[in-house]
Amino acid sequence: MKLYSIGVGPGNKEDVTVRAARILGESPVVFVPVKKPGEKSFAYEIAREYINEEAEIVELCFPMNYDMEELNRNWKENAVIVREKLEETETGAFIVIGDVTMYSTYMYIDDAIKAEGVEVELVPGITSYSKVASLLGLPLAKWEEGLAIVPASRDSDFDLDEIFEKFQNIVVMKPSHNPDNIVKNLKKHNLEDKFSLIYKAGTEEQKVYTKIEEIENKIPYLSTMLVKKK
Amino acid sequence: MKLYSIGVGPGNKEDVTVRAARILGESPVVFVPVKKPGEKSFAYEIAREYINEEAEIVELCFPMNYDMEELNRNWKENAVIVREKLEETETGAFIVIGDVTMYSTYMYIDDAIKAEGVEVELVPGITSYSKVASLLGLPLAKWEEGLAIVPASRDSDFDLDEIFEKFQNIVVMKPSHNPDNIVKNLKKHNLEDKFSLIYKAGTEEQKVYTKIEEIENKIPYLSTMLVKKK
Numbered sequence: 001m002k003l004y005s006i007g008v009g010p011g012n013k014e015d016v017t018v019r020a021a022r023i024l025g026e027s028p029v030v031f032v033p034v035k036k037p038g039e040k041s042f043a044y045e046i047a048r049e050y051i052n053e054e055a056e057i058v059e060l061c062f063p064m065n066y067d068m069e070e071l072n073r074n075w076k077e078n079a080v081i082v083r084e085k086l087e088e089t090e091t092g093a094f095i096v097i098g099d100v101t102m103y104s105t106y107m108y109i110d111d112a113i114k115a116e117g118v119e120v121e122l123v124p125g126i127t128s129y130s131k132v133a134s135l136l137g138l139p140l141a142k143w144e145e146g147l148a149i150v151p152a153s154r155d156s157d158f159d160l161d162e163i164f165e166k167f168q169n170i171v172v173m174k175p176s177h178n179p180d181n182i183v184k185n186l187k188k189h190n191l192e193d194k195f196s197l198i199y200k201a202g203t204e205e206q207k208v209y210t211k212i213e214e215i216e217n218k219i220p221y222l223s224t225m226l227v228k229k230k
Numbered sequence: 231m232k233l234y235s236i237g238v239g240p241g242n243k244e245d246v247t248v249r250a251a252r253i254l255g256e257s258p259v260v261f262v263p264v265k266k267p268g269e270k271s272f273a274y275e276i277a278r279e280y281i282n283e284e285a286e287i288v289e290l291c292f293p294m295n296y297d298m299e300e301l302n303r304n305w306k307e308n309a310v311i312v313r314e315k316l317e318e319t320e321t322g323a324f325i326v327i328g329d330v331t332m333y334s335t336y337m338y339i340d341d342a343i344k345a346e347g348v349e350v351e352l353v354p355g356i357t358s359y360s361k362v363a364s365l366l367g368l369p370l371a372k373w374e375e376g377l378a379i380v381p382a383s384r385d386s387d388f389d390l391d392e393i394f395e396k397f398q399n400i401v402v403m404k405p406s407h408n409p410d411n412i413v414k415n416l417k418k419h420n421l422e423d424k425f426s427l428i429y430k431a432g433t434e435e436q437k438v439y440t441k442i443e444e445i446e447n448k449i450p451y452l453s454t455m456l457v458k459k460k
Contacts, residue, residue, distance in 0.1 A: 018251060124245065
């Protein structure tokens, strides 16, 4: 039994890799993570045209939840669904937005999947921040510059203050989780005109925000922020 | 006149994106950066099968050099070569390993290319560190973890000490540039068994190093280091 966990990129189907496209075409079953049953999946929209027409689509629910006990139960249940399905089909694909190694839903259930005796292969994808930088025509890093990638935490500052102080280039992932802290720190470090926020990079719905007033208290989900000091 | 600057990924041709493959198939000219004339190009090896059979391949020399005046002259010369060629062909592709936005040769000549009146579109690619993490089956970051990506500098410490102190996950790019500083800091922070170094990730020549003795004074070019504290 083998599961390919595939990053399908930030949103445009041409940013899918040749490897991901091939595996999706060969997979008899494709697992699609959703927050609630029947929810529209952005990963599925991106991957759809590469998925084998005869493949079965299996939704896996990952409810928003911060209780570790419930999360572990949910992950175990999903892993059992995957294993039972793969016992029939031998192989399958699990799709996530962006890169499977960066903040992806899949990595949370990786241990549970392996505990079910399933072999796993990770298939990397284009990250949202590589796409954002390429759309803006900016390097994420060059020469001896560093790049910090930090999540906008719900509960903590994740030292955003320190990160903005030390790094030349900063990516804030999931900025919708804490707009107040981000705006506060942009102002503190005089970076009000040094950021770009992109919503759904590379899709038809893409929007770019570069004014601080536009993001105060209202950063949309599925956006990524890039801060460059020069 | 339009130039597509394309990241062709870390080394395996299946890690090229559908977009990159399509543009390479349509480009009448492909610019290949090399250190000296006639040098074998890894980017070209990766991209070769997608390049239009009738396309002209134009080598652009970027000698190893740290004199800004000479660099600027070299970049200007290369930009003129690109512009003159695109005046004939209208469009062309410039290929680099990995992602075009991360430490790529292309971004150095971006200004000079634009100064020649050439329109540029950046095409993102899979980074070496996404590939390394996927091959190791490890997340680069999850939950509220951050990720620091830092170059191994020739002349400075780039605060590797501080980075190893503060971040859960660290990628060291171009580690061949300063093995001594890396080894020293791995030891200082008791990270001797928390790193993986991969040479030519995803290719037939791939090698993985996880023992500190193996990397003392001799980290190979085209390798990437991933450090994960847990």
